[in-house]
Amino acid sequence: MGRSVVDVDLDNFHLVPKACLSSVFWELDRIDPDVDPRFEKEEWFSSTLLEWGRCGKLVVEDGEALAFAEYAPSTLFPRLAWFPAARTASADACYLAYCFVDERHRGRSLGSELVHEVARDLVDRGYRAVEAVGDRAFDGSWVLPTEFLGTNGFAVVEDDDRYPLMRLDLHTSTEPRRQLARAAAGLASSD
DSSP: OOEEEOOOOOOGGGGGGGGTTTTOOOOOOOOOOOOOOOHHHHHHHHHHHHHTTTOOOEEEEEETEEEEEEEEEEGOOOOGGGOOOGGGGTTTTEEEEEEEEOGGTTTHHHHHHHHHHHHHHHHHHHEEEEEEEEETOOOOSSSSEHHHHHHHTTTEEEOOOOOOOEEEOOOSSHHHHHHHHHHHHHHTTTO
């Protein structure tokens, strides 16, 4: 059947990796122990799809989701307020909240493939950049490692000792798609 990247919608939402379905780290400001994370995640997706449009990508192979990315305007991620550097998120950028690869499929450049697909979507929609909070001491949390972001072309725009705001400019050349393709190709060996 082969591998493909598909937009997440309510029909294929169930394919989102379980670890991501059970995390509402970025979608909620505070986690109440009585909250059902899967319900909250589906509610977030449903309202974001209606309000803004596609906001997630899946890498699917033979009916199995191998990797997942979630992105939207920063105003839709209340947890960003917890990160001082992210308080300066740009209006011309979208925020990359999750870029998750199932541990059985790591080392295949799937995370880089997702970054590339998200960037392509945002260029088509008229955005100028993708931003993300990076973690310099990545410990497996839901904050993306700065090393991964840097390898994918993100640069620090607002520094912090541990959690800098990083940005991938999508219009830094006359041909942003070719630039993104070069960045993604250069990552194949490191992801």
